[in-house]
Amino acid sequence: MQAPLPRSMRPGIVVVTRDTLRALAPADAQLVRKAIDSIGELSAKAQGLSKPITSHAQMLACDNRLYLSVGKDSLRGLLRVGGRQLFVHRKQSSEYVQTSPLCVLDFFVCTALQRGGEGRALFDFMCQREGTCAAALGYDRPSHKFLAFLRKHFDLASFIPQLNHFVVLGCKERGHKSQGPLVHATGKGWVKGHKGQYYDALHRIIFNFAKEVGSPSAVDRTDYGTASGSARGFVQHHSQQLSRAAVCGDAQNINNAARIMRVAHSNKQKAPGLK
Ligand SMILES: CC(C)(COP(=O)(O)OP(=O)(O)OC[C@H]1O[C@@H](n2cnc3c(N)ncnc32)[C@H](O)[C@@H]1OP(=O)(O)O)[C@@H](O)C(=O)NCCC(=O)NCCS
Structure with missing residues (x-):
């Protein structure tokens, strides 16, 4: 059973930040705290985590944005994003590079509502507000359901930890080595064949x-x-x-x-x- 919501929280998607939380009236703040903690616990449980990764206290301590899907009298889902500095290993290079993508840090839709488009609606809303898209985000250990979600909705099908990748289909060898590398402008030259993913x-x-x-x-x-x-x-x-x-x-x-x-x-x- 989820905690009730303050009357000021209307059905739809709302964005919660540490500033919006601090600006709430004390009575509302109490209810919002309980509601966030309660859906944070449900999310952790659904992902098999030992403790919540999204909570009211943690939201106050960082500058993440928490997108909440608000139902008539309880929260239906959450999507938390924030910047992360990552050192990632790009596939065809042995070197690690530093990158700071916006990352999806927690994503959950109440079990009974899953596979009904709620997750997609939250995700699209977040992308639009953040001015980003699925391919540009970082994903923190996505679950198999989230991977299936990304594959289905955005054709993102292959990942290395914390970095999303488009699938490479591979190609047959083209031309001959003696021609030198392919010049795209003329279409002449050699392309090494490689097996795609x-x-x-x-x-x-x-x-x-x-x-x-x-x-x-x-x-x-x-x-x-x-x-x-x-x-x-x-x-x-x-x-x-x-x-x-x-x-x-x-x-x-x-x-x-x-x-x-x-x-x-x-x-x-x-x-x-x-x-
Ligand atoms: C991931 C999640 C947020 C997606 O929300 P949603 O409302 O189910 O998503 P949508 O209805 O918009 O999209 C449905 C698609 O998501 C994927 N998906 C959702 N639930 C799934 C499940 N139980 N098993 C496999 N894929 C699932 C599928 O691709 C599904 O499409 P399909 O029904 O045609 O197979 C939701 O499934 C969820 O809360 N999962 C549990 C928590 C979790 O794993 N969070 C990810 C944290 S890394």
């Missing part, structure tokens, strides 16, 4: 399916298309479709990020005092 998936799933499809008793219901350039082979067709989905996903992410930046920019111009 879907390589294993392609081999294990598509090639195995292709074997099954090739057996005399199998029926292949793939729609290969009617264009003269349409791939006819099972492996080629499905590899192309996967690549296309990944490229479209990236384009959509870029488009989303541009839209969020545009909205944030126009909001800043409308209300220059707003954080």
